[in-house]
Amino acid sequence: MRGGDPRAIARAISALENREPGADRIVQELFPYTGKAVLIGLTGAPGTGKSSLANCLARHYREQGKRVGVLAVDPTSPFTGGALLGDRIRMQQHATDQGIYIRSMATRGMLGGLARATADAALVLDAAGKDLIFVETVGVGQDEVEIMRLADVTVLLLVAGYGDDVQNFKAGVMEIADIFVLNKADRGDTDRLENELKVVLGLGQRPDHWHPPIVKTVATDGAGVPELAAALEDYRAHLERVGLREEKSTQRWQERLVDLIRERAVERVVKAGLGKEQLADYARQVARRERDPYTVVEELLRTAGIAE
Numbered sequence: 112m113r114g115g116d117p118r119a120i121a122r123a124i125s126a127l128e129n130r131e132p133g134a135d136r137i138v139q140e141l142f143p144y145t146g147k148a149v150l151i152g153l154t155g156a157p158g159t160g161k162s163s164l165a166n167c168l169a170r171h172y173r174e175q176g177k178r179v180g181v182l183a184v185d186p187t188s189p190f191t192g193g194a195l196l197g198d199r200i201r202m203q204q205h206a207t208d209q210g211i212y213i214r215s216m217a218t219r220g221m222l223g224g225l226a227r228a229t230a231d232a233a234l235v236l237d238a239a240g241k242d243l244i245f246v247e248t249v250g251v252g253q254d255e256v257e258i259m260r261l262a263d264v265t266v267l268l269l270v271a272g273y274g275d276d277v278q279n280f281k282a283g284v285m286e287i288a289d290i291f292v293l294n295k296a297d298r299g300d301t302d303r304l305e306n307e308l309k310v311v312l313g314l315g316q317r318p319d320h321w322h323p324p325i326v327k328t329v330a331t332d333g334a335g336v337p338e339l340a341a342a343l344e345d346y347r348a349h350l351e352r353v354g355l356r357e358e359k360s361t362q363r364w365q366e367r368l369v370d371l372i373r374e375r376a377v378e379r380v381v382k383a384g385l386g387k388e389q390l391a392d393y394a395r396q397v398a399r400r401e402r403d404p405y406t407v408v409e410e411l412l413r414t415a416g417i418a419e
């Protein structure tokens with residue numbers, strides 16, 4: 112896997128995704144080899160061109176001899192979503208190149224865990240020597256927000272005339288993305304969108320003093336991709352310069368540790384016998400005021416051996 116063998120990478124990611132017995136050991140053993148890759152989140156509404164842009168970026172960085180991973184997080188089923196079929200066709204041009212690894216992450220089951228699975232997959236790709244890892248996700252929903260928090264840098268794609276106007280996320284727009292991409296610059300009124308965005312961005316100041324740049328791209332022919340790569344490098348250099356890289360990473364791990372504790376606790380309670388029906392029974396008892404929720408939770412934790 113560390114040599115970049117795609118089949119070994121796929122096996123490791125699947126084992127972690129499915130929480131196969133012994134999967135913990137994979138992370139324990141590969142972890143010392145991680146921390147080198149830069150994780151780049153590509154987010155934006157469906158159809159804004161995230162997959163097309165990931166494809167362009169992958170090509171751009173492969174030409175520079177960098178190794179690239181792409182994780183596509185698609186909430187739609189991999190078997191029904193047209194987008195994924197399109198992704199596969201677009202990505203097929205890289206099919207014979209071992210320096211690039213592409214994987215789509217499916218939605219998880221009852222306990223969620225999509226964000227955790229994606230984070231684990233990124234660790235695998237990091238240990239496998241990828242220099243850059245792109246994570247594509249539509250920016251809505253709990254999972255997606257969690258996934259975007261994993262990224263070292265977040266790129267938000269906007270398309271002129273798509274209705275997802277700048278006005279919609281006026282508040283906090285500075286924090287949403289580190290770099291704004293106005294894709295499909297070959298059509299639509301991109302200049303107007305750029306001006307609107309500039310006005311909104313001009314109103315605020317980020318705590319890290321970064322001024323998010325706006326890059327225009329055409330992901331179908333690669334226009335603007337070198338400029339986007341330069342912006343990514345600028346941001347990385349900025350974090351290094353102001354000494355924020357480690358601080359941000361610590362912050363991220365703080366959140367992930369809490370997520371993992373929560374996930375493991377739920378998992379143990381389920382393993383100790385809390386199925387869907389039992390959960391419904393407990394809920395009914397609480398709803399009828401036969402029992403209070405805290406006593407129920409303490410009892411469940413005790414059964415799972417977590418509480419005394």
Ligand SMILES: Nc1nc2c(ncn2[C@@H]2O[C@H](COP(=O)(O)OP(=O)(O)O)[C@@H](O)[C@H]2O)c(=O)[nH]1
Binds near residue numbers: 161163197198328
């Ligand atoms: N005209 C034009 N079409 C684009 C551009 N980027 C992507 N597309 C098209 O938009 C559609 C959606 O792109 P896709 O990359 O699948 O978007 P995603 O859902 O965000 O991953 C596809 O048909 C692309 O060929 C662009 O810059 N200009």
Ligand SMILES: [Mg+2]
Binds near residue numbers: 194
């Ligand atoms: Mg896509």
